[in-house]
Amino acid sequence: MRARQALTAAWPPVLVAVLLLAGWQFYTSAAHVDPTTLPSPARVWEQGWENRADLWANTLPTLQETLLGFGLSFLAAWTVAVLLDFSAIARRGLYPLLVASQTIPIVAVAPLLIIWFGFGLLPKMLVVTLTTFFPLAANLAAGFAATDREAMRLLRSLGAGRLRTFRLVRVPSALPYFFAGLRVSITYAVIGAVFAEYAGAESGLGIYMQEQKSAFRTDLVFAAVAVTALLSIALFGATYLLQRLVLPWERAMKQEGRS
Amino acid sequence: MSPTRAGEHPGTDAPGPDLPRLDVRGVSKSFGPLDVLRGLDLSVRPGEFAAVIGPSGSGKSTLFNLVSGLDAPDAGTVLVDGAPADLRSRQVAYMPQKDLLFPWRTVLDNTALGLEAQGTRRREARKRAVGLFEAFGLDGFQGSYPFQLSGGMRQRAALLRTVVLERPVLLLDEPFGALDSLTRTEMQLWLAEMWQRYGWTVVLVTHDIREAVMLADTVHVLSPRPARVVQTIEVPLARPRGLDALADPAFAETERRILDVLQDRDVLPDRHVPQDRDVPQDRPAEAGIR
Ligand SMILES: Nc1ncnc2c1ncn2[C@@H]1O[C@H](COP(=O)(O)OP(=O)(O)OP(=O)(O)O)[C@@H](O)[C@H]1O
Ligand SMILES: [Mg+2]
Numbered sequence: 001m002r003a004r005q006a007l008t009a010a011w012p013p014v015l016v017a018v019l020l021l022a023g024w025q026f027y028t029s030a031a032h033v034d035p036t037t038l039p040s041p042a043r044v045w046e047q048g049w050e051n052r053a054d055l056w057a058n059t060l061p062t063l064q065e066t067l068l069g070f071g072l073s074f075l076a077a078w079t080v081a082v083l084l085d086f087s088a089i090a091r092r093g094l095y096p097l098l099v100a101s102q103t104i105p106i107v108a109v110a111p112l113l114i115i116w117f118g119f120g121l122l123p124k125m126l127v128v129t130l131t132t133f134f135p136l137a138a139n140l141a142a143g144f145a146a147t148d149r150e151a152m153r154l155l156r157s158l159g160a161g162r163l164r165t166f167r168l169v170r171v172p173s174a175l176p177y178f179f180a181g182l183r184v185s186i187t188y189a190v191i192g193a194v195f196a197e198y199a200g201a202e203s204g205l206g207i208y209m210q211e212q213k214s215a216f217r218t219d220l221v222f223a224a225v226a227v228t229a230l231l232s233i234a235l236f237g238a239t240y241l242l243q244r245l246v247l248p249w250e251r252a253m254k255q256e257g258r259s
Numbered sequence: 260m261s262p263t264r265a266g267e268h269p270g271t272d273a274p275g276p277d278l279p280r281l282d283v284r285g286v287s288k289s290f291g292p293l294d295v296l297r298g299l300d301l302s303v304r305p306g307e308f309a310a311v312i313g314p315s316g317s318g319k320s321t322l323f324n325l326v327s328g329l330d331a332p333d334a335g336t337v338l339v340d341g342a343p344a345d346l347r348s349r350q351v352a353y354m355p356q357k358d359l360l361f362p363w364r365t366v367l368d369n370t371a372l373g374l375e376a377q378g379t380r381r382r383e384a385r386k387r388a389v390g391l392f393e394a395f396g397l398d399g400f401q402g403s404y405p406f407q408l409s410g411g412m413r414q415r416a417a418l419l420r421t422v423v424l425e426r427p428v429l430l431l432d433e434p435f436g437a438l439d440s441l442t443r444t445e446m447q448l449w450l451a452e453m454w455q456r457y458g459w460t461v462v463l464v465t466h467d468i469r470e471a472v473m474l475a476d477t478v479h480v481l482s483p484r485p486a487r488v489v490q491t492i493e494v495p496l497a498r499p500r501g502l503d504a505l506a507d508p509a510f511a512e513t514e515r516r517i518l519d520v521l522q523d524r525d526v527l528p529d530r531h532v533p534q535d536r537d538v539p540q541d542r543p544a545e546a547g548i549r
Contacts, residue, residue, distance in 0.1 A: 148359075150355060150359060151361070153355070155376050156329060156346060157353045157355075158352075159346065159377035160377070164376060168372065168375065172361065173363075247363065249404045253404065
């Protein structure tokens with residue numbers, strides 16, 4: 001029953017993807033396109049598989065930067081959102097700056113971070129953090145603020161102080177918002193890491209793409225892009241798993257609604 | 260009027276013989292230009308079941324917010340066992356109009372929430388709450404989520420969350436307002452039995468005249484906004500009351516008296532309230548039958 005539903009949901013995007021790939025394959029072979037301009041999907045797959053050891057060796061650093069940067073972003077987002085929630089002064093002073101910070105182009109910042117922090121892990125982590133922080137913090141802060149006023153009063157009448165009210169009501173009511181923000185920002189995370197590597201790195205998918213591009217191995221650039229996409233999709237899927245663990249009642253509620 | 264009851268609650272003994280448990284004196288409250296309460300007096304003895312009945316929007320929930328200490332009155336005093344109402348003194352357990360069960364907590368965790376909120380350790384809180392599950396007809400639903408409960412069970416869970424605190428005064432704001440009439444009658448009989456068993460001091464807000472007469476020792480009738488108690492009516496029915504109380508002529512007579520007060524306050528001999536009629540109201544004074 002549930003498996004069938006999952007299949008029903010999955011086949012339209014799969015069909016579209018297959019059709020696109022088929023069209024691409026047909027075009028490249030029918031029009032005899034030069035593979036350094038646009039390789040066929042079959043060639044991308046074949047060459048990607050042949051160079052899998054290289055690809056894998058470059059995937060690992062990217063994944064590491066992504067996860068560490070995202071972890072940092074997670075900590076920073078909670079800290080800032082809690083601060084905003086507790087202090088009206090912080091809200092007035094910090095929030096506009098946070099919004100303004102979103103207008104700074106990361107293209108300009110990434111090379112600077114490399115200049116300041118070198119070619120190691122840290123500047124890449126920071127780029128990932130910068131690109132993912134805002135949706136996380138903003139959603140979390142919105143979630144705290146959206147807590148039911150009556151529920152807050154109930155807690156007060158029961159005898160809870162500010163901290164306990166925060167823990168017992170504000171955090172749980174903000175969690176669905178948090179997961180919404182998590183899904184937005186996790187899709188930026190891998191791209192952020194790849195981009196940071198582009199600006200300068202020793203290894204990673206970003207630098208790999210750049211090297212292959214210089215060597216006119218467009219097929220391997222595409223293979224690396226495919227790996228990047230798979231990573232993003234996997235992380236995106238992981239947020240649903242996490243949500244299911246943290247908010248088991250949501251699932252119970254949905255199932256009840258279905259039956 | 261005060262029948263002996265088995266299992267008198269230890270926390271509900273009065274500090275003095277004549278001291279009311281709850282004493283509301285000349286309380287006024289407005290929200291901006293809106294006068295909600297004006298000069299409201301009301302007093303409740305220890306172990307008494309009091310009902311407050313009044314038109315929609317007359318300020319019943321506002322009164323409870325003052326008694327619980329959530330809000331402060333503009334004038335007048337609210338005394339609980341002789342001391343001014345204060346959140347920190349934890350004298351009053353308030354069950355608000357909405358049940359406010361949290362969807363992310365299981366039923367057991369919801370009923371333990373009150374204890375957790377006042378600082379009881381989680382394990383201890385759950386242990387105490389679970390002890391009441393059978394009496395509240397919730398046994399077997401500890402691990403369910405609130406959305407899986409019927410309306411009546413939700414109300415019982417919210418009530419359990421409130422009474423497990425064992426505070427001297429229970430404020431129940433229309434606990435059965437959202438229930439169908441069959442479930443509501445069932446819940447009323449059940450609440451009467453629980454009150455009999457535990458000896459709580461209860462103040463119940465209701466729209467329902469029959470509910471007030473069925474459950475209360477004393478019914479305080481409010482005027483429309485700005486509200487005050489226009490009349491206090493003792494219910495002359497024996498305890499314990501069951502469904503057969505409905506057949507008692509005194510039941511219908513008391514209902515009738517309350518209805519008269521609600522519908523035509525001007526006939527009251529002791530007070531004259533002409534200005535209420537001239538004040539524009541967003542809702543007309545209802546007779547309280549829904
Ligand atoms: N915090 C508030 N700010 C402004 N107005 C309020 C506030 N609380 C209540 N009111 C107003 O005061 C009046 C009385 O409200 P209250 O909720 O006490 O009435 P009630 O008797 O409990 O009504 P109901 O029977 O519908 O529950 C209403 O007109 C309401 O809009
Ligand atoms: Mg109300």
